[in-house]
Amino acid sequence: MSHLIILPVAIYLGAAFLIALLYKKDEKLAGVAAISFVLLSAIASIISGIDVFTNGKILYFAGGWERPLGIVLMLDPLSSIFHIMTNIIAFFVILYSTVYMKKYTWTPYFYTLFMIMLAGMNGILISMDIFNIYVFFEVASIASFILVAFGLRAEELEASMKYTVMSFIASTMILFAIALIYGFTGTLNIPAFMSETSGLSPVHLWFIAGLLFSGFALKTALVPFHTWLPDAHSMAPAPVSAILSGMFIKVVGLYVLIRITANIFIVLPQIRILLLLFGALSMVFGGLMAYGQKNIKRLYAYSTISQVGYCAVGLGIGGYLGSLGVLMHFIAHALSKSLLFLNIGAIEYINGTTEAEQLQGLNDSMPATTLFGSTGMLGIAGVPPMGNFWSKLIIIIAAVKAGYTGIAVLCIIVAVITLGYFLKLQRTVYYKKVENPVKKEAPKMLLFPMGCLALLVFISGILLVPGIKDKTLDKAVSVMENFSYMDIKIGENR
Amino acid sequence: MTLNLPLLVVLMLLMTGGCVISITARSLTSSVVSMGTAGLILSILFLLLGAPDIAIVQVFVEIVALIVLLSTIRRETRADMSSSGLYGVLTLIIFALFLFVFMLHGSEIVRPFGQPVIKMGAEYIKASPVLLKAPNTVTATVLDFRGYDTLGEATVIFTAIAGVIVLLRIKGRKDE
Amino acid sequence: MIVYIIVALMFFTGLYGIIAKKNIIKIIVGINIVGYASNLLFILLGYKWGGIAPIITEDMTAVYFIEKAVDPLPQALVLTSIVIDLAFVAFLAALAIRLFERYGTFDMDKIRRLKG
Amino acid sequence: MNDKGMSEIVKGISRIVFPFILLYGLSLILYGHITPGGGFSGGVVITGGFVLLLLAFGKGYVFRILPVNIAKALDSAGALGFLAIALLGFLSSSFFYNLLPKGYIFHLWSAGTIILSNIMIGLKIASGLFVAIAVLSMARLIHTKEGIKYKQSRTTEEEDQ
Numbered sequence: 001m002s003h004l005i006i007l008p009v010a011i012y013l014g015a016a017f018l019i020a021l022l023y024k025k026d027e028k029l030a031g032v033a034a035i036s037f038v039l040l041s042a043i044a045s046i047i048s049g050i051d052v053f054t055n056g057k058i059l060y061f062a063g064g065w066e067r068p069l070g071i072v073l074m075l076d077p078l079s080s081i082f083h084i085m086t087n088i089i090a091f092f093v094i095l096y097s098t099v100y101m102k103k104y105t106w107t108p109y110f111y112t113l114f115m116i117m118l119a120g121m122n123g124i125l126i127s128m129d130i131f132n133i134y135v136f137f138e139v140a141s142i143a144s145f146i147l148v149a150f151g152l153r154a155e156e157l158e159a160s161m162k163y164t165v166m167s168f169i170a171s172t173m174i175l176f177a178i179a180l181i182y183g184f185t186g187t188l189n190i191p192a193f194m195s196e197t198s199g200l201s202p203v204h205l206w207f208i209a210g211l212l213f214s215g216f217a218l219k220t221a222l223v224p225f226h227t228w229l230p231d232a233h234s235m236a237p238a239p240v241s242a243i244l245s246g247m248f249i250k251v252v253g254l255y256v257l258i259r260i261t262a263n264i265f266i267v268l269p270q271i272r273i274l275l276l277l278f279g280a281l282s283m284v285f286g287g288l289m290a291y292g293q294k295n296i297k298r299l300y301a302y303s304t305i306s307q308v309g310y311c312a313v314g315l316g317i318g319g320y321l322g323s324l325g326v327l328m329h330f331i332a333h334a335l336s337k338s339l340l341f342l343n344i345g346a347i348e349y350i351n352g353t354t355e356a357e358q359l360q361g362l363n364d365s366m367p368a369t370t371l372f373g374s375t376g377m378l379g380i381a382g383v384p385p386m387g388n389f390w391s392k393l394i395i396i397i398a399a400v401k402a403g404y405t406g407i408a409v410l411c412i413i414v415a416v417i418t419l420g421y422f423l424k425l426q427r428t429v430y431y432k433k434v435e436n437p438v439k440k441e442a443p444k445m446l447l448f449p450m451g452c453l454a455l456l457v458f459i460s461g462i463l464l465v466p467g468i469k470d471k472t473l474d475k476a477v478s479v480m481e482n483f484s485y486m487d488i489k490i491g492e493n494r
Numbered sequence: 495m496t497l498n499l500p501l502l503v504v505l506m507l508l509m510t511g512g513c514v515i516s517i518t519a520r521s522l523t524s525s526v527v528s529m530g531t532a533g534l535i536l537s538i539l540f541l542l543l544g545a546p547d548i549a550i551v552q553v554f555v556e557i558v559a560l561i562v563l564l565s566t567i568r569r570e571t572r573a574d575m576s577s578s579g580l581y582g583v584l585t586l587i588i589f590a591l592f593l594f595v596f597m598l599h600g601s602e603i604v605r606p607f608g609q610p611v612i613k614m615g616a617e618y619i620k621a622s623p624v625l626l627k628a629p630n631t632v633t634a635t636v637l638d639f640r641g642y643d644t645l646g647e648a649t650v651i652f653t654a655i656a657g658v659i660v661l662l663r664i665k666g667r668k669d670e
Numbered sequence: 671m672i673v674y675i676i677v678a679l680m681f682f683t684g685l686y687g688i689i690a691k692k693n694i695i696k697i698i699v700g701i702n703i704v705g706y707a708s709n710l711l712f713i714l715l716g717y718k719w720g721g722i723a724p725i726i727t728e729d730m731t732a733v734y735f736i737e738k739a740v741d742p743l744p745q746a747l748v749l750t751s752i753v754i755d756l757a758f759v760a761f762l763a764a765l766a767i768r769l770f771e772r773y774g775t776f777d778m779d780k781i782r783r784l785k786g
Numbered sequence: 787m788n789d790k791g792m793s794e795i796v797k798g799i800s801r802i803v804f805p806f807i808l809l810y811g812l813s814l815i816l817y818g819h820i821t822p823g824g825g826f827s828g829g830v831v832i833t834g835g836f837v838l839l840l841l842a843f844g845k846g847y848v849f850r851i852l853p854v855n856i857a858k859a860l861d862s863a864g865a866l867g868f869l870a871i872a873l874l875g876f877l878s879s880s881f882f883y884n885l886l887p888k889g890y891i892f893h894l895w896s897a898g899t900i901i902l903s904n905i906m907i908g909l910k911i912a913s914g915l916f917v918a919i920a921v922l923s924m925a926r927l928i929h930t931k932e933g934i935k936y937k938q939s940r941t942t943e944e945e946d947q
Contacts, residue, residue, distance in 0.1 A: 552752060620736060
């Protein structure tokens with residue numbers, strides 16, 4: 001049995017406790033420790049990912065107890081993609097935060113909380129037990145509440161408060177659904193639960209599915225449930241915003257929604273219609289709200305709502321193209337949105353503000369930052385060679401093929417709106433001519449992670465090249481297409 | 495004391511009453527105290543329902559939570575003067591609707607009380623004394639069969655305490 | 671069935687407190703109450719008429735124990751969820767103190783600098 | 787919680803009761819796998835004992851017995867210890883594998899690693915909750931002309947100034 005699957009969680013938790021115990025005073029050592037631990041688990045996730053993509057899936061039994069006694073863990077191509085993305089982006093973000101967080105006090109605690117958040121995210125991805133998912137969901141969420149308020153300014157505390165309360169409502173719904181599932185089927189293991197679904201009445205299924213769906217949709221910030229996101233994501237420190245917007249909402253929200261829709265509640269295809277509806281709403285609403293924002297960070301936060309809407313729409317359409325679109329869009333958006341948040345963080349680090357009006361003509365003073373920033377913006381806006389263009393194209397084609405022409409038109413309109421507000425932003429903030437500019441570039445340690453991410457954004461379309469696509473994305477898509485947890489036979493693949 | 499339905503219902507109604515008072519009371523102190531009362535009744539319920547482990551935890555957690563909340567209330571804000579208004583009425587209507595659906599289809603959503611289907615739990619009951627030599631099945635479940643969950647839970651409480659420490663530090667940024 | 675309806679009532683009472691009340695302390699109280707309701711629901715779901723605590727003693731035979739014991743798994747889950755609720759309460763209390771310092775009030779209607 | 791403690795009667799009673807609470811908590815932790823109880827219950831009970839002291843004697847006295855910094859370190863150490871027990875399982879087959887000899891049922895040294903986990907969890911919960919309450923009790927808001935100022939006071943004497 002390969003221990004690689006559990007290693008990231010164990011490493012992150014160990015790192016968090018160790019930093020809190022040993023390096024409480026020493027900021028530099030804490031940073032070095034954090035970087036090396038994240039690097040370790042990124043390597044572990046990549047190695048296990050290679051294993052998964054060649055051999056199918058890894059099963060692991062915590063405590064050595066097989067079903068029905070213990071908690072069963074699983075890594076399959078779908079979760080492996082999320083797993084690798086989380087750890088790679090986390091590595092760049094933690095590199096960045098060693099410099100960025102110098103402004104804040106008590107940074108060792110920042111690293112501790114950051115590690116705990118990552119542990120929670122990794123824990124969700126590998127679990128096959130409903131209650132275990134809930135526990136790690138809480139681990140990740142509580143760490144993120146604190147990280148949002150880390151700077152202790154009034155607005156940050158307020159954002160954290162709203163986020164906490166909304167998030168609590170989500171987790172209550174999930175807990176209630178778990179109680180109902182347990183009460184009827186007497187099990188928490190997802191495959192065992194699924195083999196019982198045929199005996200459940202539709203009312204019961206809808207009750208559970210509705211509770212779970214609204215809980216996780218709240219964490220994904222689909223539109224009727226989005227109110228907390230712009231506050232929380234715009235007020236957090238830049239590295240935290242990057243991981244929250246780039247990966248966090250996708251792991252605790254979108255990933256579980258994909259599992260619910262595609263793998264668990266296959267008997268309720270109507271959930272896809274709901275997703276289409278909410279997705280289209282968030283796409284349009286997020287795009288329109290982003291257009292009117294003055295604060296750049298807030299604009300990015302609304303843009304996240306809009307882009308996650310695309311993912312939800314793709315998931316709602318389903319089929320091979322829809323699923324491929326969701327995955328591709330998730331990867332491309334995760335890379336470019338974390339790049340953008342790191343970028344605005346660097347600008348804030350030098351200029352001390354994120355208001356668009358006070359930032360003019362940065363191209364002359366910060367050329368490298370501008371270059372990376374425009375790469376990210378063009379990436380999200382969907383300019384051809386980059387991944388987002390292809391993913392949006394795939395989703396639109398999927399919509400047309402499935403007969404949702406209206407949705408396809410909406411997708412195109414929102415893509416144009418996105419391009420519009422990013423071009424507007426670029427014209428004033430980056431490329432406006434100013435008189436006698438002063439050159440003050442961001443520190444190299446801030447530029448390096450941004451450069452790497454910009455490169456990844458630029459080449460992310462490569463995943464769709466036929467030879468590579470067969471080995472990576474297609475396997476994950478086949479998990480979403482014609483695989484359910486029920487197919488898992490305990491005892492195979494040990 | 496053996497449990498019967500009327501006793502259970504009376505205790506639960508008392509508890510619900512405590513909850514309603516603690517939500518509606520104007521004075522924050524009495525709100526918090528009646529919440530504590532409800533929590534203590536809950537621990538009695540746990541004891542009656544065959545969960546002594548949880549009952550002990552509930553009593554002391556309740557006291558800790560009560561002290562934390564009472565120390566949070568400031569002299570200036572003893573009363574809750576905010577009004578819920580239309581928004582509150584709307585939520586009430588939605589909840590009433592939910593409750594109505596639950597009452598209509600309740601028997602499809604939950605099994606009848608007192609006749610659970612024990613599947614995973616039965617395995618624990620059988621395995622714990624034999625395989626682990628641990629008479630207390632709950633502890634065996636928490637720390638061995640589902641120890642991975644408990645690790646997450648220990649992390650949650652660790653995180654919350656780190657959060658309290660972090661939030662109550664003197665200043666957040668070095669230049670302030 | 672009636673016990674579940676009372677639990678649902680309790681749950682909605684707490685949820686009403688969280689959604690409709692604007693005072694932070696009231697919100698925390700609501701969070702606690704919602705926690706009570708879901709914990710109680712778990713324990714009720716695992717209860718068996720005439721059941722005993724799932725702890726075997728020396729004077730018990732294995733057959734009697736297996737037949738009579740209530741479900742231990744919900745109790746393990748509730749232990750987790752009680753601790754999570756306590757974590758929420760402690761964290762929110764600290765947050766409330768800091769918010770009071772910055773805004774001078776516990777009223778969420780007055781804590782409103784973020785808009786749009 | 788901000789006063790210098792309560793009357794002599796309360797102090798006397800607390801002084802007598804405190805060791806018993808501590809003892810009860812310890813027995814809950816150690817016998818958690820045999821009787822009702824366990825790391826969580828025991829830890830919370832021990833915290834309750836310290837809270838009693840905090841209420842009866844005031845902060846300065848309690849922080850002399852158990853300084854907050856040491857409690858913070860114990861908190862992390864307990865969590866780390868629990869993780870270490872989990873990692874011990876790698877030696878045999880998997881995470882959280884219970885590889886110690888199981889012993890005989892109803893004996894104190896039975897059930898393998900469960901007793902060790904109970905001790906670690908108890909340590910973690912007791913010290914952690916103590917830290918949370920201590921830090922919350924140190925928080926003070928002072929009203930000045932410029933607005934409210936936040937202050938941390940370790941002892942009751944500091945508050946009087």
